[in-house]
Amino acid sequence: MKNEYIPHLAEIVSVRKETHDTKTYRLVFRDSGLAGSFDYKQGQFVQVSVLGVGEAPISITSSPSRKGFLELTLRAAGRVTSAICRLHTGDSVYIRGPYGNFFPFKELKGRDILFIAGGIGLAPVRSLINLVFDNRDAFGHITILYGAKTPQEICFKNELIKWEGIRDTSVFTTVDKPDGTWKGHTGVVTSLYDKANINSKNSTAVLCGPPVMIKFAAKELLQRGFCRPDIIVTLERYMKCGIGKCGHCNIGGLYVCTDGPVFTWDQVVRFPENEHVF
Amino acid sequence: MARTLTTCIYCGCGCGLYLESDGSRIISTVPSRNHPVSRGSLCVKGWNSFEFINSRERLTEPLIRRNGKLVSATWEQAVGLIAEKFLSYKNRYGSDSLAFLTSAKATNEENYLMMKLARAVFGTNNIDHCARLCHASTVAGLAATMGSGAMTNSVDDFDKADCFLVTGSDTTGQHPLIGSRIIKSVLDRKAKLLLFDPRKIRLSKYAHLHAQIRGGTDAAWINGLMHVIIRDGLAADKYISERTEGYEDLAKVVKRYPPEYVEEVTGVPESILVEAAHIYAETEKAMIVFAMGITQHTTGVNNVKSLANLAMLTAHAGFPAAGVNPLRGQNNVQGACDVGGLPSVYSGYQKAGDPAVRSKFKKAWGVDFLPDKTGLTVTEIFAHACMGNIKGIYIVGENPALSDPDLNHLKKCLKNTDFLVVQDLFLTETAQYADVVLPASSFAEKDGTFTSTERRVQRIRKAMEPAASSVPDWKIVCSIAKAAGYNGMEYNDPSEIMDEIASVTPIYGGITYSRLDPFGLQWPCPDKEHPGTPYLHKGKFTRGKGLFLPVEYIPSVEQPDDDYPFLMTTGRTYWHFHTGTMTRRTSVLDREIPENFVELNPEDAKTLDVKTGSMVCVTSRRGSIEVKAKVTDRVSAGSVFIPFHFKESAANLLTIREVDPEAKIPEFKVCAVKIEKV
Amino acid sequence: MLYFLPEDLLNKLLINLQQKWQVFVPLLQTGGDILLEELPEKGKYREDCLNRLSPGSKAVNAQTIIPPKEVFFPQSEVMFKYSSDSQNPDQLKIDSLKDQAQKTNKPGPRLLFGIKPCDFHALKITDNFFKNGFEDFYYLNKSGNSMAIVFGCPTPPEPLSCFCSSTETGPMLNKNSGHKFDVQFIAEEDGYIVETGSEKGEKFISDNSAFFKEPSDMEPLEKRAELIKSNALKNIKLSVPFNSAVESMRNKDSGSAAGGAGSSEVENTKDLYKSIAGRCIYCGACLYVCPTCTCFNVYDNSSLRCGTSAITGGERVRVWDGCVFSGYTREASGHNPRAKADMRAARRYEHKLKYDxxxxxxxxxxxxxxxxxxxxxxxxxxxxxxxxxxxxEK
Structure with missing residues (x-):
């Protein structure tokens, strides 16, 4: 019987600083067999261990279309993520997974996609964004709305610029609190809706961010004609096992780790605690 | 999967539980259904009490400080060094250059041996323990008025009383299984709960009335209650004349505390005070329940005397479900006092100053000399160490570097101590100052007895072999005595120590291990046939007549002023215990409250422009900590509350060293602080 | 099939079973409580345990304080160990799993002897839970090839808080009611009627045929068993409208967005959760002692280099956890989707009566x-x- 709880050694091959407390790590499994066989889908997550400290679920931010490595973006928030953020190139962590369901891909072909992300919430969505761009011809117009608290807290700065240059793609960035140098938009992410001229027709919205952002972003999408199944969110929840056993992420009859983390808004409104999830 | 019945290590409730060992670890805790206190339940700390035992941070070997660093040593080296150093101080500076801090977490047998070590082997009465910081005022106050410093009722009485006057006790947090009985009595039996507490606590929600008193004004509102009781003719005249003395003095004093004046001082509205007085006096089965909110004041003894006065005035002492009930905080703080871990008394509260007592112990212990002068208390020991009078301190299972007031001063004292020995499960904040650190075994790894808050002497039983090279405290103490040349401390088993305790301690006279199965006996238990005592002062008080000792209201030493405008009070939370050495090494408990906080009234938070989660700097005249704000109406405007569990931002850096003149208990509950947004 | 085991052969049977099984039995403890323990393989301690055997003593018909889930899912267990890499002391690595398994794995499948019908039903649920989806190595490693010998309850155990006739999980297992089991013991004056319910159960009998008497005439045994079973049902003291509670939970959505919100029924339910939360002291007992609660926390228990915070090794441990604790759902950001006490109170009841x-x-x-x-x-x-x-009804 496989022991799903045993993680595997992975080496940090590069670290990119996103903001003062957020970094993106590129990892490669030490075991060459595992490095070859590790396969994941857009929107899945892994359980990352720092032995002696603990384990935490982290979304995979790299696209499955780009093979040979795994990228994780994390912010030093809890004990484990803080410990990881102290690691450097050449250090190791332990990884198991991938776990969870994933963003639809085939189902989105031929449609417009509206990505809405806040802060580090861009990380899980980025996996799908890059997968879509690696198959650019299969999709309609791509809109990316991204909000951060301050200009300093914008993640994936270079990629946002790069995405903007891709054909039939619009990227809008906003910050809550601008500083003197900020020339872009100011306000919450929903304040970009008009500017981006969003349209619900043949369109799917993909959301990730802080609970309060998701709540308002989705609410306004519904007002603008999006129907619940066309709003897709990916959730974060405290969890210990990632495989539907520890119980922590259980909402109603669903486990965020195995039934999610990707849910349609139609599912979300049926959550027993939906008023508190966001 | 062997199971062992034992007693919980946390609070004084004394719940019975089973530990399960797999040979190398304790893997579970299960409450006993038949145990009279736990009755199939435990609080969350009890349910998780096995986890710290398995902690990999347990000390594994003795450590000796060499060149400033603690390095591993053998038991022979460590014990030899302690005996050598202590003997040399004794010879050079006299016995009173040594001090011993025994432990309310250790067993009765171990505490008894510690006092024997201090008195018989090293010839000093400088022995004390953390009861000094919790119920020293109770022991003094109740002994003076009633003759016995313990809880007069039993835990079972909480199911029978019709009125609870709870003050200075966050009962559901600190004594959860007693708190739960109060909840059930109020909700299911319609018992009345009268709560006198500066903070809104969990019990507030069940209280018939909650008088949110100003911190440190206890004598005033208690006198106020008595004023109303006498004024309205509710005093128990027959009981007073038959069973008490000193009533006239009391009546004279409380006359000066009319409700209008009390309201002014304490903030308790007149109507509340009058209603509380009537309910308490007119209910036959009424229990007073109190804890640190009463005792941890420079007026602690007065506060306790005052509560005793109140109970005697209304004939609420000496009966089942009516009495004065100090809830003891540590699993064995009652026992550590009972068996003489105090500077003024031997086991059974026999006075060290009494020649007859000393001659009895000289004979029992086979020594020619026993000291007569009252020894130093915890607070005095450290002060004297700072001045250089105390050279060697032996601390067992206490963590003063986090639990004592004014930590900056305390740490200076620890640094100044020539030779400090610390014996514990972990390298505590205190152990980090030690010259010798000794690894002790946990409660799961030894036999012995604890005495719970209801005076129940009950067994703890060994569930597994001592971890690593740790040794049970009683064996360590014996080996130090032997190394110091004393041969009167050799035992094969803790039961032999209990037999010795019984032979010299009247209140424990009838206690032997064979009688303690399964769930113990309540002292006084003077002889082998005595069934134990569920409630004290039946028929007459232990001291004969109950003595009214009237007290006046004296304000706390440090009052808020322009520079330090907030009144700070300290305490605990439900999830953690004391300095967190055990609970912060328990995953579920530490997850629940992983970091410190300061409770701040919304009004004050607004003025300071802080929200829940904002970092604030709290400063007193003695120190400063940074801590997260928790905005809540649990505290009233102008007051703040900080728990003392957290080493990262120790509340006791701020507290004041001033003590009650009689009991020498520090005023943990009141000091003045200022708060700044970080 | 029905068989008969004379009382005086019970202990001998247990000793015989130890050849094949790791046998777990309910034992009378020092404090008069009943808890499951592994029967020692030999020696005086085994004698002592057999004397404390709960099913053997007719006077004791008490429930184990902790349900049998603990045999497969103990309150705490080490998942794996790690230590400093010998080549690179700053790097921790997971110790060889083979070595760890050898140290911890005891031989022989586990036999739960003398568990109650309600607990037997619960084991089916936990077996199912740990098998479904990803397999839980630690549970299944212990439960694999295990078997339960159920002891029917002739009278409900003290204290009278159980209500198995309402949940249709007891007091005795009945093939007619669709209960699937291997072996059930039904206590009589001088022995046990032993009922098999499966091929596995029959094999159990044939493997131990020396102990079981096959009756020459089946009919009287059947009649006796039926009589005991019907009496057992009559002896039930506590019954509750369980099915209507389940039905009403199923039809109710406590969420505000979908159906039923604001109705008096939903409001009453919310009030009920509030009143439960108003009493709760967050001890977690209801979850720890529940035979079908399976939540756990995971933490690393590490050793430190003396006087430093450098980790030299340790173990990853899992320990029972529960939905009543606020930290159970609190995220690293501080956001807590179940921050309110009444929501946490609701969770347990909704999980058991609705979502499962x-x-x-x-x-x-x-x-x-x-x-x-x-x-x-x-x-x-x-x-x-x-x-x-x-x-x-209101």
Whole structure:
């Protein structure tokens, strides 16, 4: 019987600083067999261990279309993520997974996609964004709305610029609190809706961010004609096992780790605690 | 999967539980259904009490400080060094250059041996323990008025009383299984709960009335209650004349505390005070329940005397479900006092100053000399160490570097101590100052007895072999005595120590291990046939007549002023215990409250422009900590509350060293602080 | 089939079973409580245990304080160990799993001897839970090839908080009621009627044929068994409207967005959750003692280099956890989707009576009553069921 709880050694091959407390790590499994066989889908997550400290679920931010490595973006928030953020190139962590369901891909072909992300919430969505761009011809117009608290807290700065240059793609960035140098938009992410001229027709919205952002972003999408199944969110929840056993992420009859983390808004409104999830 | 019945290590409730060992670890805790206190339940700390035992941070070997660093040593080296150093101080500076801090977490047998070590082997009465910081005022106050410093009722009485006057006790947090009985009595039996507490606590929600008193004004509102009781003719005249003395003095004093004046001082509205007085006096089965909110004041003894006065005035002492009930905080703080871990008394509260007592112990212990002068208390020991009078301190299972007031001063004292020995499960904040650190075994790894808050002497039983090279405290103490040349401390088993305790301690006279199965006996238990005592002062008080000792209201030493405008009070939370050495090494408990906080009234938070989660700097005249704000109406405007569990931002850096003149208990509950947004 | 085991052969049977099985039995403890323990392989201690055997002593018909889930899912267990890499002391690595397994794995499949019918039903649910989806190595490693010998309850155990006739999980297992089991013992004056319910059960009998008498005439044995079973049902003291509670939970959505919000029924239910939360002291007992609660926390227990915070090795441990604790759902950001006490109170009841029903085809409450027995403020499933069904009648 496989022991799903045993993680595997992975080496940090590069670290990119996103903001003062957020970094993106590129990892490669030490075991060459595992490095070859590790396969994941857009929107899945892994359980990352720092032995002696603990384990935490982290979304995979790299696209499955780009093979040979795994990228994780994390912010030093809890004990484990803080410990990881102290690691450097050449250090190791332990990884198991991938776990969870994933963003639809085939189902989105031929449609417009509206990505809405806040802060580090861009990380899980980025996996799908890059997968879509690696198959650019299969999709309609791509809109990316991204909000951060301050200009300093914008993640994936270079990629946002790069995405903007891709054909039939619009990227809008906003910050809550601008500083003197900020020339872009100011306000919450929903304040970009008009500017981006969003349209619900043949369109799917993909959301990730802080609970309060998701709540308002989705609410306004519904007002603008999006129907619940066309709003897709990916959730974060405290969890210990990632495989539907520890119980922590259980909402109603669903486990965020195995039934999610990707849910349609139609599912979300049926959550027993939906008023508190966001 | 062997199971062992034992007693919980946390609070004084004394719940019975089973530990399960797999040979190398304790893997579970299960409450006993038949145990009279736990009755199939435990609080969350009890349910998780096995986890710290398995902690990999347990000390594994003795450590000796060499060149400033603690390095591993053998038991022979460590014990030899302690005996050598202590003997040399004794010879050079006299016995009173040594001090011993025994432990309310250790067993009765171990505490008894510690006092024997201090008195018989090293010839000093400088022995004390953390009861000094919790119920020293109770022991003094109740002994003076009633003759016995313990809880007069039993835990079972909480199911029978019709009125609870709870003050200075966050009962559901600190004594959860007693708190739960109060909840059930109020909700299911319609018992009345009268709560006198500066903070809104969990019990507030069940209280018939909650008088949110100003911190440190206890004598005033208690006198106020008595004023109303006498004024309205509710005093128990027959009981007073038959069973008490000193009533006239009391009546004279409380006359000066009319409700209008009390309201002014304490903030308790007149109507509340009058209603509380009537309910308490007119209910036959009424229990007073109190804890640190009463005792941890420079007026602690007065506060306790005052509560005793109140109970005697209304004939609420000496009966089942009516009495004065100090809830003891540590699993064995009652026992550590009972068996003489105090500077003024031997086991059974026999006075060290009494020649007859000393001659009895000289004979029992086979020594020619026993000291007569009252020894130093915890607070005095450290002060004297700072001045250089105390050279060697032996601390067992206490963590003063986090639990004592004014930590900056305390740490200076620890640094100044020539030779400090610390014996514990972990390298505590205190152990980090030690010259010798000794690894002790946990409660799961030894036999012995604890005495719970209801005076129940009950067994703890060994569930597994001592971890690593740790040794049970009683064996360590014996080996130090032997190394110091004393041969009167050799035992094969803790039961032999209990037999010795019984032979010299009247209140424990009838206690032997064979009688303690399964769930113990309540002292006084003077002889082998005595069934134990569920409630004290039946028929007459232990001291004969109950003595009214009237007290006046004296304000706390440090009052808020322009520079330090907030009144700070300290305490605990439900999830953690004391300095967190055990609970912060328990995953579920530490997850629940992983970091410190300061409770701040919304009004004050607004003025300071802080929200829940904002970092604030709290400063007193003695120190400063940074801590997260928790905005809540649990505290009233102008007051703040900080728990003392957290080493990262120790509340006791701020507290004041001033003590009650009689009991020498520090005023943990009141000091003045200022708060700044970080 | 029915067989008969004379009382005086019970201990001998248990000793014989130890050849093949690791045998777990309910034992009378120092404090008069009953707990499951592994029967020692030999020696004086085994004698002592056999003397404390609960099913053997007719006077004792008490429930184990902790349900049998603990045999496969102990309150705490080490998942794996790690230590400093010998080549690179700053790097921790997981110790060889083979070595760890050898040290911890005891031989022989586990036999749970003398468990109650309600607990037997609960084991089916936990077996199912740990097998479904990703397999739980630690549980299945211990439960693999295990078997349960059920002891029917002639009278409900003290204290009277169980309600198995309402949950249809006892007091005796009945093939007619669709109960699937291997072996059930039914106590009589001088021995046990032994009922098999499966091929596995028959094999158990044939493997130990020296102990079991096959009756020459089956009919009287059948009649006796039927009589005991019907008496057992009559002896039930506590019954609650369980099915109507499950029905009403199923039809109710406490969420505000979908159906039923604001109705008086939903408001009453919310009030009930509030009143339960108002008593709760967050001890976690109802979850720890529940035979179908399986939540756990995971933490690393590390050793430190003396006087430093450098980790030199340790173990990853899992330990029982529960949805009543606020830290159970609190995220690293501080956001807590179940921050309110009444939401946490609701969780347990909704999980057992509502969300598990479609998963297991029945509620995951088996009516053992332990939650009430262990609750310091006298709340439990039967109290809730009465509350919610009375609400509905209002």
């Amino acid at each position: 029903v479609p998963v297991y085809g029945r509620s995951s409450c088996v009516g053992c009553g332990r939650c009430l027995t262990a609750c310091p403020v006298d709340t439990g499933m039967s109290v809730f069921i009465r509350g919610i069904t009375e609400n509905n």
